[in-house]
Amino acid sequence: MTNPIKVGIVGATGYTGVELLRLLAAHPNVDVTAVTSRGEAGVAVADYFPSLRGVYDLVFQKPEDAALDQCDVVFFATPHAVAMKDVPALLEKGVRVIDLSADYRLKDIPTWEKWYGTTHTSPKAVADAVYGLCEMNHDAIKEARLVAVPGCYPTCVSLPLLPLLKEGRLKENYPLIADCKSGVSGAGRKGNIGSLFCEAGDNFKAYGVGGHRHLPEIRQTINGLQSNIADSFIFVPHLTPMIRGMHATIYLHLKPDTDPHDILSRFYKNSPFVDVMPSGSAPETRxxxxxxxxxxxxxxxxxxxxxxxxxxxxxxxxxxxxxxxxNMNIMFGFDEQAGLGCVPLLP
Amino acid sequence: MTNPIKVGIVGATGYTGVELLRLLAAHPNVDVTAVTSRGEAGVAVADYFPSLRGVYDLVFQKPEDAALDQCDVVFFATPHAVAMKDVPALLEKGVRVIDLSADYRLKDIPTWEKWYGTTHTSPKAVADAVYGLCEMNHDAIKEARLVAVPGCYPTCVSLPLLPLLKEGRLKENYPLIADCKSGVSGAGRKGNIGSLFCEAGDNFKAYGVGGHRHLPEIRQTINGLQSNIADSFIFVPHLTPMIRGMHATIYLHLKPDTDPHDILSRFYKNSPFVDVMPSGSAPETRxxxxxxxxxxxxxxxxxxxxxxxxxxxxxxxxxxxxxxxxNMNIMFGFDEQAGLGCVPLLP
Amino acid sequence: MTNPIKVGIVGATGYTGVELLRLLAAHPNVDVTAVTSRGEAGVAVADYFPSLRGVYDLVFQKPEDAALDQCDVVFFATPHAVAMKDVPALLEKGVRVIDLSADYRLKDIPTWEKWYGTTHTSPKAVADAVYGLCEMNHDAIKEARLVAVPGCYPTCVSLPLLPLLKEGRLKENYPLIADCKSGVSGAGRKGNIGSLFCEAGDNFKAYGVGGHRHLPEIRQTINGLQSNIADSFIFVPHLTPMIRGMHATIYLHLKPDTDPHDILSRFYKNSPFVDVMPSGSAPETRxxxxxxxxxxxxxxxxxxxxxxxxxxxxxxxxxxxxxxxxNMNIMFGFDEQAGLGCVPLLP
Amino acid sequence: MTNPIKVGIVGATGYTGVELLRLLAAHPNVDVTAVTSRGEAGVAVADYFPSLRGVYDLVFQKPEDAALDQCDVVFFATPHAVAMKDVPALLEKGVRVIDLSADYRLKDIPTWEKWYGTTHTSPKAVADAVYGLCEMNHDAIKEARLVAVPGCYPTCVSLPLLPLLKEGRLKENYPLIADCKSGVSGAGRKGNIGSLFCEAGDNFKAYGVGGHRHLPEIRQTINGLQSNIADSFIFVPHLTPMIRGMHATIYLHLKPDTDPHDILSRFYKNSPFVDVMPSGSAPETRxxxxxxxxxxxxxxxxxxxxxxxxxxxxxxxxxxxxxxxxNMNIMFGFDEQAGLGCVPLLP
Known part of the structure; x- marks a missing residue:
């Protein structure tokens, strides 16, 4: 076996950060060498996350103190508008970047700036970034220096639509509705009132009905696959009292003589990460x-x-x-399933 | 003050039964005199439901032993196909009946029999039953001897549609979609696996996508208000990990120049039980x-x-x-809000 | 009926504040005339808490703008170290005060200052304050100008101990252990990470094992009732994933020939707020x-x-x-159960 | 690598069964060849547990139809009183057995019969069974033909006590109290009312205060390690609204000059499965x-x-x-951590 690659994680104290740490611990080809956190610099990962005691022997560092430029790849698990400031310098040094934030997802800079309310500071990198929906952009990801990992809602909505849109099977001028439900971890590990146990627990509500940042992202994907559909797309997210999990209920109109189950089954036949279930079944998040x-x-x-x-x-x-x-597995030519063998935890 | 009326509850060990007991305890005009349960006959209500210790001094009886015919009104909080057997005899003796089950909700007997999978044994009473959606059938309820209390989904979906359908504002031939989410108590207090804490907890799923018993009930209501709409109605229920609460997200097409907020606000202006919130807000179940x-x-x-x-x-x-x-308040001429003054419990 | 008294609430945006608003809405003798919040001044109560839409027509004010001195009684539902600054001026103006915070609970100022980490600014008022454990201090509360409402753990632990300590039935020199479990709302409505749905949910842990602020409060109560017991008192609080509810499991040694069930039953025979259950039963928080x-x-x-x-x-x-x-009911000579008739919500 | 061993699971539709399937899927040395269920015979594992789609290509069989005697080892994940009937025949055929039920845990047959309310049908096998608390009985497990896997409470309570008892450090004649809290999955995957989401959710209670089947099991372990302690053991289990997880809060008296942290740390220094945390910390179940x-x-x-x-x-x-x-790993000489590498899932 070859030497493991060196991996850095920026912003590793959030939920996507600790989840990266969990998954990478089981990955045969990587060595996590740097984890950063402004707030927790100096604290051992295993002290901050007792679930990782005995798994990592690392200490959080300030981003400027961490040898991120010595890494083969750096993950950004930061809020939006952080990665866009630090990514260009890393790319220049030959470090590949996988950004879990929204900074490089939207190709249209004015659209990004409108939805995220700030000026984009590295628009050039946006042009080079590959949108990391693996089942759609597999070949481009292989060559990517910078990957923008899709948002959670866009992933959940785009994967089932992808084969249908690709074959141009959606009817134009009919509403395409995604009624989506997310667990609370989607809101991140921040102390906002709405994410408290006593606010989100035993409760259900819609939010962002008037506009959600994942709307333009999904529209961009739709637009790239079939024309005249994106404008009819309606997206309503809801918050549901569970920790992990996301469910999309999508209502769509198909052109005559379309068998969507057949189209999806063929498209994902060899995909280890997308499971098309038998007709009549209803997947549960757990x-x-x-x-x-x-x-x-x-x-x-x-x-x-x-x-x-x-x-x-x-x-x-x-x-x-x-x-x-x-995405990393594809970029570095690893087995695409490496580190991703976890059997779902039920119950 | 006049004498309180005598109230009986059949099937009082389920969730709607214990909720009736909670609400009636605070009602100034009623005296609960009989509660029945086949399984718990002989057990004191306060022993079975410790939340009611000090509130009720009643013992569950078998239905045949309880003096239901001495009651002014009897609530049936039973599974379907129970009330239809016992209601006719009570009606004949002059006892009024409020049925929380599905037995008298559907006017079309073959439709009922198809969805509930059994022969209806008191079809005559169906004809006399009033559908107890109070905001729709207020006057008929006043005179009713038998009220069929609407299902939970039909209530949640019909109340917002009622004013719009009544004014004929929905566009024909467009889909009318109700994407609904229910807490687990909707499944009743029965030991089925799917309602276990470890099955329904931290989980979200759709169910009954291919057909749910509340679909024909909602269609019947729509049909009675505006024609050519019910056939386009789509209903997808989901189970969400909370105890109480139901949320409907309804997608609809309106005729030009319709202001739905205005129509709903006017219709429910004086209603103490329906609150039309400001535009842009999103109600939460809690x-x-x-x-x-x-x-x-x-x-x-x-x-x-x-x-x-x-x-x-x-x-x-x-x-x-x-x-x-x-419904009882309307039937007996009580203050419509009697016993219903509970301020929502938050958090 | 006489005129209702005027009530003010300082810090009404927290969980104890909104709970006061819920309870007082149903109280026949009070009129809530002022609610304060620094952060939400200018916002309508019904907009901030949609559960109170149609119930209150009040707007949050800054404390200095609210006519608190026109009130008959002011509740402080604030974090510790707030009430102690504002209470003396209100008392001087003849306003009675019921403080839900910890400021006036401990009689020994150095002990208070040690556990709360700050200097007490109104020690004189401490001397006059009555500890509002109603079942213990009923007569003193009648005359009180300032009541310190006990903490949640002290209430849950002290009520069952009270009759036993009062009769001197605990054995000296044996450990007296209170293993306590609290729902998350006990941590308040603040954006701290530990109270997030994704941190407190599906999780259980002890906290404050090395020392919790309610420990000296419970010891003070024990000391006032039976000597040589408080020093053996051990208190371990735990956080449990539920919204409301607290459970104490108390392990104690009694002097020979003591029948604790009998002692508690007799003591609380006429109490509407303490229910001594049959031997062998186990109360559940719901x-x-x-x-x-x-x-x-x-x-x-x-x-x-x-x-x-x-x-x-x-x-x-x-x-x-x-x-x-x-406490308010006792202070003002109202029916002690006024506003407190809510039947427990189950499920 | 040598051939994998053949593994059978009896009663695989419960929570311990599906958890075995999850863990064994990642085990390099085993091949699950038979899974049984009376109720679900004929159903594919992947249809019954969609979390295992793509993982197993097995069908549930009736126990009598499954080739259990062709297995190298059979796990019993059944309710009590099932294994004791079928185990002797398997042992005779040279199949090793790991019983997750209670049938072979208690060495004293009358005690077992008293607590489990039925006659033990294979008392001889009890004598040969090894109690599978791996950190206590490692050497005996190596040679075992039949292992009785400890109950969940006994594991959680015994592991911390084991080093202290082994060195005889507990004080005699002082109470030894284990106040324990369990998630709901401990009650199994059965449709009993108490395990419903709406009964166990948002609720906390003690149960089995007057006697729980795990009490004699823990006492047996204590007795085997230090004398005159077991009789002072007190055990109170509680049900807490979470899916997985168990927490024991143990109150104990130690002989003078005992440093329990040091004793535990030394004992578990090389144990991959027991983590002694720094003093002052509090482990959380997640x-x-x-x-x-x-x-x-x-x-x-x-x-x-x-x-x-x-x-x-x-x-x-x-x-x-x-x-x-x-236990299986120890019995078959596999790496003790094989199949057990899962990093805890947080949040």
Whole structure:
């Protein structure tokens, strides 16, 4: 076996950070050599996350003190508008970057600036970034120096739509609705009131109905696959009282003589990370808990010309850290499943 | 003050039964005189439900031993196909009946028999039963001898649609979608695996996508209000890991120049049990926890000709026991809010 | 009926504040005239807490803008070290004060200063304050101008011990252990990481094993009732993934020929707020959810000379806002149960 | 690498069964060849547990149809009183057995019969069975033909006590109290009312205070290590609203000049499955979620001569399936950590 690559993680105290640490611990080809956190610099990873006691012998460092430029690849698990400042310098030094934040997801800079409310400081890198939806951009990811890992909602919604859009099977001028439900970890590990146990627990609500940052991201993906569909896309996210998990219920209209189950099954036949379930089944979020999987089922609405597509992921794995590792595997020519063998934890 | 009426509850060990007991304990005009349970006959209510210690001094009886015919009104909080056997005899003796089960909700007997999988044994009573959606059938309820309390999903979906359908504002031939999410108490207090803490907890899933018993019930209501709409109605229920609460996300197309917020606000202006919230808001289920309330908000999908209506209820209160008490209040000429003053419990 | 009294609430955006608002809404003798919040001044209560839409027509004010001195009584639902600054001026103006914070609970100023880490600014008021454990200090509360509402743990632990200590039945020199478990709302409505849904959910842990602020408070109560016991008192609090509720498991040694069930039953025979359950039963926290109740059961450890006492409260009601209202009722000569009639919400 | 051994699982539809399947899927030395279930015979494992789609290509069989006697080892994940009927025949055929049920845990047959309420049908096998607390009986397990996997509570309580008892450090005639809290999965995957989401959720209670089947099991372990201590052992289990996880809070008295942290640290220095944490820390259950780990911390009660020991496990892993696999590894001379490398899932 060859030497493991050196991996750095910027912003490793959040949920996607600790999930990266969990997954990379089981990865045969990597050595995590630097983890950064402004707030926790000097603290041992194993003290901060007791779940990692005995697994890592690393200490959080300030980003400027960490030898990130000695890494083969650096993951950014930071809030938006952090990576865009530090990525160009790393790229110049030949370090590859996998950004889990939103900074390089949108190709259109004004759109990004509108939705994220700030000026983009490295627009050039945006042009070179590859959108890391692995099942869509596999070949481009192989050559990528910078990957923008898709958001959780975009992953959950785009994977089932991808084969249908690619074959141009959606009807134009009909609404395409994604009614999505997310676990609370999607809101990150920040002390905001709305994420408290006593606020999010035993409660259910929609949010961002008037506009959510993942809307333009999904539209960009749709637009790249079939024209005249993205404008009809409607997206309503909801917060559901669970820790991990995301569920999309998608209502769509298909052109006549389309068999969506067949199209999806063929497209994902050899995919280890997308599971097209039998017709009539309904995937539950826990069936992918902890795993880099998207499970999808398709059925026709009773007596209607509308199709209902159900899609589930673990928002922290296939919707974030797992997909990031999958991207790394593709970029470095590793077995695509390396480090991603975790069987879902049930119950 | 006049004498309180005598109230009986059949099947009082389930969640709607114990919720009726909670609400009726605070009701100034009633005296619960009989509670029945086949399984727990002989057990004191306060021993079975310690939350009611000091509140009730009653013992569960077998239905045949309870003096139900001495009651002024009897609530049936039973599984389907129980009430239809016992109700006719009670009606004949002049006892009024409020049925929380599904037995008298559907006017079309073959439809009922198809969805509930058994022969209806008192079809005549069906014809006389009033569908107890109070905000729709207020006058008929006043005179009713038998009320069929609507199901929880039908209540949550019908209340926001009612004013729009009544004014004929929905566009024909467009999908009308209700993506609904229910807390686990909606499944009842039965030992089925799917309702276990370790199955329903930290999990989210759709169910009944291919057909749910509340679908024909909602269609019947739609049909009675605006024609040519019910056939386009799509209903997908989901199970969400909370105890109480139900959330409907409704996607609808309206005729030009329709202001749904205005229509709903006017319709429910004087209603103590339906709260139309300001535009742009999103109701959360806990804002009605324990209360006989439906909160609704309306907004347009960004850049689309589709409206999104959000509606929440406590499935055990406005979706069951609370609405049952509201029906009783109307039937007996009590203050409609009697016994229903509970301020929502938050957090 | 006489005119309602005027009530003010300082710090009404926390969990004890909103719980006070819920309880006082149903109180026949009060009129809430002022609610304060530094952070939310200018916001309507009904906008901030949609659960209170239609219930209150009040706007949060800065404390200095609110006419607190026009109130008959002011509740402080603030973090510690706030009330002690503002209370003396209110008392001087003849306003009675019920403080839900810790500022006036400990009679010994150095002890308070040690545990709360700051200088006490109104030690004189401490001397006049009555410790508001209603079942212990009923008569003193009647005359009180300032009541210090007990902490949640002290309430849950002291109520079952009170009758036994009062009769001097505990054995000296034996450990007296209170292993306590609290729902997350006990940590307040603050954005601290440990209270997040994804941190506190699906998790259980002890905390404060090396010392918790409620330890000296419970010791003070014990000391006032039976000597030579407080020093043997051990207190270990735990955080449990539920919203409301507190459970104490108390291990104690009693002098020979003591029947603790009999002593508790006699002591609380006429108490509407303390329920001594039959021997052998085990109270569950949800049996008091939303209600101003403490339920207690007692049993002997199998084959041992150790007694196990189980005690549950809703930490926000009998452990905070409900007990505060009970104190108010006693202070103003109202029916002690006024506003406290809520039947526990189950499930 | 040598050929994998053949493994059978009896009663594989419960929580310990599906957890065994999860762990064994990642085990390099085993091939699961038979899984049985009376109720689900004929159903594919991957259909019954969608979390295992793509992982297993097995069908549940009736026990009598499964070629269990062709297995090298058979796990029993059954309710009590099942294994004792089928185990002797398997042992005779040279099949080794690892029983996760209670049938072979208690050496004293009358005690077993008293607590489990039935006659033991294979008392001879009891004599040969090795109690599979790996950290205590490592050498005996190597040679065992039949292992009785300890219960979850006994594992969580015994591991921290083991080094102290072994060195005879507990004081006689002082109470030894284990106040334990379990997640709901400990109650199994059965449709009993008490395990429903709406019963166990948002709720906390003690149970089995008057006697729990794990009491004699723990006493047996204590008795085997230090005399005159078991009779003072008190055990109170509680149910806490989480899926996985178990927490023991143990109160004990030690002989003078005992440093329990030092004793535990030395004893478990080289153990991969027991983590003695720094003094002053408090382990949380989620820090071991999904992992075969017990984390322990020790501290002295403030100003007292009582020690507080905190211990956490995942009840389904170190408390059941994980410990069962660890036993198998020891029995068959595999790497003791094989299949048990799962890093805890946090959050």
């Amino acid at each position: 069936s992918v808990r902890g795993a880099n999987l998207c499970r999808i089922s398709v059925q026709r609405a009773p007596e209607q010309d509308v199709w209902i597509v159900l899609s589930v992921i673990d928002n922290l794995v296939k919707g974030a850290a797992g997909q990031a590792v999958q | 804002s009605v926890r324990g209360a006989n309330l439906c909160r609704i908000s309306v907004q347009r999908a960004p850049e689309q000709d589709v409206w999104i209506v959000l509606s929440v209820i406590d499935n055990l209160v406005k979706g069951a026991a609370g609405q049952a008490v509201q | 049996s008091v959810r939303g209600a101003n109740l403490c339920r207690i059961s007692v049993q002997r450890a199998p084959e041992q000379d150790v007694w196990i006492v189980l005690s549950v409260i809703d930490n926000l009601v009998k452990g905070a806002a409900g007990q505060a209202v009970q | 820090s071991v979620r999904g992992a075969n780990l017990c984390r322990i911390s020790v501290q002295r009660a403030p100003e007292q001569d009582v020690w507080i020991v905190l211990s956490v496990i995942d009840n389904l892993v170190k408390g059941a399936a994980g410990q069962a696999v660890q």
